[in-house]
Amino acid sequence: MDEGRPIFVQIAEQIENDIIGGALAEESQVPSTNEFAAFYRINPATAGKGVNLLVDDGILYKKRGIGMFVAAGSRDRLVQKRRDEFQAEFVQPLLAEAEKLSISPDQLAAMITGATTITQKDRT
Amino acid sequence: MTPAVEVTNLNKRFGSVHAVNDVSFTVTENKIYGLLGRNGAGKTTLMQLLTGQDFATSGSIEVFGASPVENAAVLQRLCFIKESQRYPDNFKPRHVFATAPWFFSHWDADFAERLVDEFRLPVNRPIKKLSRGQLSAVGVIVGLASRAPLTFFDEPYLGLDAVARQIFYDRLLEDYAEHPRTVILSTHLIDEVSDLLEHVLVIDEGRIIIDEDAEELRASATTVSGLRPVVDEFVHGREVLHRAGIGGLTSVTVRGLSVSEREAAASKSLELAPVSLQQLIVRRTGSTEKEFEQSA
Numbered sequence: 001m002d003e004g005r006p007i008f009v010q011i012a013e014q015i016e017n018d019i020i021g022g023a024l025a026e027e028s029q030v031p032s033t034n035e036f037a038a039f040y041r042i043n044p045a046t047a048g049k050g051v052n053l054l055v056d057d058g059i060l061y062k063k064r065g066i067g068m069f070v071a072a073g074s075r076d077r078l079v080q081k082r083r084d085e086f087q088a089e090f091v092q093p094l095l096a097e098a099e100k101l102s103i104s105p106d107q108l109a110a111m112i113t114g115a116t117t118i119t120q121k122d123r124t
Numbered sequence: 125m126t127p128a129v130e131v132t133n134l135n136k137r138f139g140s141v142h143a144v145n146d147v148s149f150t151v152t153e154n155k156i157y158g159l160l161g162r163n164g165a166g167k168t169t170l171m172q173l174l175t176g177q178d179f180a181t182s183g184s185i186e187v188f189g190a191s192p193v194e195n196a197a198v199l200q201r202l203c204f205i206k207e208s209q210r211y212p213d214n215f216k217p218r219h220v221f222a223t224a225p226w227f228f229s230h231w232d233a234d235f236a237e238r239l240v241d242e243f244r245l246p247v248n249r250p251i252k253k254l255s256r257g258q259l260s261a262v263g264v265i266v267g268l269a270s271r272a273p274l275t276f277f278d279e280p281y282l283g284l285d286a287v288a289r290q291i292f293y294d295r296l297l298e299d300y301a302e303h304p305r306t307v308i309l310s311t312h313l314i315d316e317v318s319d320l321l322e323h324v325l326v327i328d329e330g331r332i333i334i335d336e337d338a339e340e341l342r343a344s345a346t347t348v349s350g351l352r353p354v355v356d357e358f359v360h361g362r363e364v365l366h367r368a369g370i371g372g373l374t375s376v377t378v379r380g381l382s383v384s385e386r387e388a389a390a391s392k393s394l395e396l397a398p399v400s401l402q403q404l405i406v407r408r409t410g411s412t413e414k415e416f417e418q419s420a
Contacts, residue, residue: 005342006342006343007339038297040319042297044297046322049339096390
C-alpha cells in the first residue's frame with residue numbers, strides 16, 4: 001500500500017482496476033473482506049470500508065449470505081469515470097507543464113502522436 | 125455496548141516522574157489499536173495499569189466494565205505479552221504452551237502448534253538458552269493462541285527477524301478476522317504495523333496526544349513544498365506540524381487540505397506530498413524544527 005493516501009480508497013481503486021482490466025467479470029463474486037485484508041495485509045475494517053465505497057457507488061452489490069458481486073454495467077461506468085478523472089489528473093497537469101516549458105498545443109500534439117507511433121512500433 | 129477499556133483522568137507517579145498524566149480514553153471492543161510513542165513515553169506503564177499489575181496514583185480504569193485490580197473475572201479475559209516476560213528457570217517452551225490453557229479459556233493448542241512450526245521454535249530447549257528472537261516468538265505464540273478478548277502486545281518482536289515479524293502480522297490479521305477481539309499493539313515500528321491498525325493512540329510524556337481513527341489520521345496531514353514566499357503565503361494561518369527549509373526552498377507539513385485547496389496549491393506550482401503515519405507521529409512527538417538557513 002502506498003503511504004499517505006487512505007488505504008480504503010486504494011482498495012476500492014484496486015477492485016475497480018480489476019473490473020476494468022477484466023480480472024473481475026461482471027456478475028462474478030469478489031473476494032471477501034477478510035480475504036482482501038489478508039492479501040493486502042491490512043485491517044479487515046479498512047478493507048470493508050473500501051468494499052462499501054463500491055457498494056455505495058453501485059459497482060458491487062451484496063447477495064445476502066453469499067457475498068459480494070460485480071454489478072452489471074459496472075465496467076462501462078468505471079471506464080467513463082476514469083476518463084473524466086484522466087482529464088483532471090493527467091491532461092490538465094500536462095498542459096500546465098507544457099505551458100511552463102513554452103510547448104505550444106501543436107507541438108504537444110506532435111509529441112503525443114510521435115510517442116504513440118513509437119509505442120505502436122514496440123508492440124509489433 | 126460496554127467498551128473494552130474506559131480510562132478516566134488516570135495518573136501514575138513514580139516519585140517526581142509523572143509517567144501517566146491525566147489520561148482519559150476509551151477502547152472500543154473488537155478493534156486493533158496501536159499504542160504508539162517514543163521510548164519512555166509511558167506505554168508500558170499504561171498497560172501495566174490496564175492489566176492490574178500496578179496501582180494507579182489516581183483516576184479510574186474499567187476493563188469490560190470493572191476495575192482490573194485483583195479482579196479474576198476481568199483478568200481471565202486479558203492476555204498481556206510483555207517485552208521481557210520471565211519464566212520459571214527450568215521451563216521450556218513446551219511447558220509454557222502446556223500451562224497456557226490454565227490461564228486462557230480460549231486457548232487453541234492446534235493453532236499454537238502451527239505457529240511453533242512456522243516460527244521454527246525449539247520447544248524442548250530451556251528458555252534461558254533461547255535467542256532473543258525465539259523468546260519473543262514464545263510470547264507472540266501465547267498472545268495469538270490464547271485468543272483472549274483483550275490482548276496486549278508490548279513490543280512483541282524484539283529480535284524477531286523480518287520473516288518472523290511478517291508471520292506475526294499475517295497470523296494476527298487472519299486469526300483476528302476469524303475470531304474478532306480487542307488487540308492493543310504497542311510498538312515504535314510504526315511503519316510496519318500502520319496498515320494493521322484501526323485506531324491509533326499516541327502517548328507522549330505521559331499524555332495521550334493522538335486518539336484517532338487510523339484512516340482519518342493518515343489523511344490528516346500534507347507536506348507542501350516550494351519557494352519559501354509562496355509556501356509561507358499558502359500555509360499562513362494553518363496549524364504547522366513541521367517545517368524544514370534550505371535556501372529559498374521550504375517544506376511545511378500542515379493539517380489536512382481540501383480538494384479545492386489542493387488545486388490551489390497545484391496552480392501555484394507547490395508540490396504536495398502525503399505524510400505517512402510514522403512521519404506524522406514523529407512530527408507530532410518530536411519538537412525539532414530544522415532550518416538550514418543560508419547566512420546572508
